[in-house]
Amino acid sequence: MKKNLHFAKTVSLILAVVFALSLTAAAAEDKADLLDTIKARGTLIVGTEGTWSPYTYHDESDELVGFDVELARLIADYIGVEVQYSETVWSSIFASLDAGQIDTVVNEVSYTEDRAVKYDFSEPYTFTQRAILVLADNDAINGLEDINGKIASNDPTSTIGQFAQDNGAILDPVGEMAQSISEVLNGRADLTVNTTVAFADYLKQHPENEEKIKIIVVTDPAPSGYVPVPKGNEKLLAAINEALQRIREVGLLSELSLKYFGVDITKE
Numbered sequence: 001m002k003k004n005l006h007f008a009k010t011v012s013l014i015l016a017v018v019f020a021l022s023l024t025a026a027a028a029e030d031k032a033d034l035l036d037t038i039k040a041r042g043t044l045i046v047g048t049e050g051t052w053s054p055y056t057y058h059d060e061s062d063e064l065v066g067f068d069v070e071l072a073r074l075i076a077d078y079i080g081v082e083v084q085y086s087e088t089v090w091s092s093i094f095a096s097l098d099a100g101q102i103d104t105v106v107n108e109v110s111y112t113e114d115r116a117v118k119y120d121f122s123e124p125y126t127f128t129q130r131a132i133l134v135l136a137d138n139d140a141i142n143g144l145e146d147i148n149g150k151i152a153s154n155d156p157t158s159t160i161g162q163f164a165q166d167n168g169a170i171l172d173p174v175g176e177m178a179q180s181i182s183e184v185l186n187g188r189a190d191l192t193v194n195t196t197v198a199f200a201d202y203l204k205q206h207p208e209n210e211e212k213i214k215i216i217v218v219t220d221p222a223p224s225g226y227v228p229v230p231k232g233n234e235k236l237l238a239a240i241n242e243a244l245q246r247i248r249e250v251g252l253l254s255e256l257s258l259k260y261f262g263v264d265i266t267k268e
Helices: 002-030 034-041 067-079 090-098 159-166 177-185 196-205 234-249 252-261
Strands: 043-048 082-087 119-121 126-128 130-135 151-154 170-173 192-195 213-217 222-225 228-230
Touching: 034 043, 034 067, 034 234, 043 067, 043 090, 067 082, 067 234, 067 252, 090 228, 130 177, 130 196, 151 159, 151 177, 151 192, 159 170, 159 192, 177 192, 177 196, 177 213, 192 196, 196 213, 196 252, 228 234, 234 252
Parallel strands: 043 082, 151 170
Antiparallel strands: 119 228, 126 222, 130 192, 130 213
16 A cells, blocks of 8 residues: 555656646747747837947937948848837946847947857957047057056947956046047047047048047957847847848948948958
8 A cells, every 4th residue: 555655656746747847848938039029029129329420320310320220220121120229328238138128239249258148149240440549649659558557538338448448548437439539638538449430430520630639550350240139039149140141142231331431341
């Protein structure tokens, strides 16, 4: 009798474990990829700054425009949905992604190992050089090795700000590129770091400052722009990569680059 009772308990335990495992498997299968949610909703919600020309900014009519803004629209078109932009300061943009308020970020996002813990990244779509901007009469800074101990006006949450810190600069924390250049012009910072194309765009818009500053290129072209998605969304990542490949193949990526940068930064 005891033997039968023990056998029954064992069978019950095994059945309970099997049932629990089946529920777990079913839950995993039922977990929708973010792409499914986006298609059901009919919109791709994209986080972007709106303050970093020519990547993402407002034109004279206050319309959100820029290389990344148009690229996000093309990605949404490929997926078959509308695009909805969520303008967010850079320091909060990944928090918005974590909270599910946005689906992705299209804002010249750099790949880092720290970010790769939480996000998967698309193939790179831009290749840029980093540069230092200083006052024209600054003879103390002529290369990357000279910024150690100097004050750099950059966003501490950005990879560009981290790049400055990694090379010994002391950060004067600012959130926007225009403000960072103002810090240099006003003497509150020794330098600011950004991409060569971003600095070129600034000078195009502010020719009055061309004689006041100089730009020193400090890196070779390297992969710079990626589209991140929260981990576990393989279908969305695949759709974004397919969209980028198609946009590149038909020449639209190069066209966008020439439109906003004057050069093609979409190739190595």
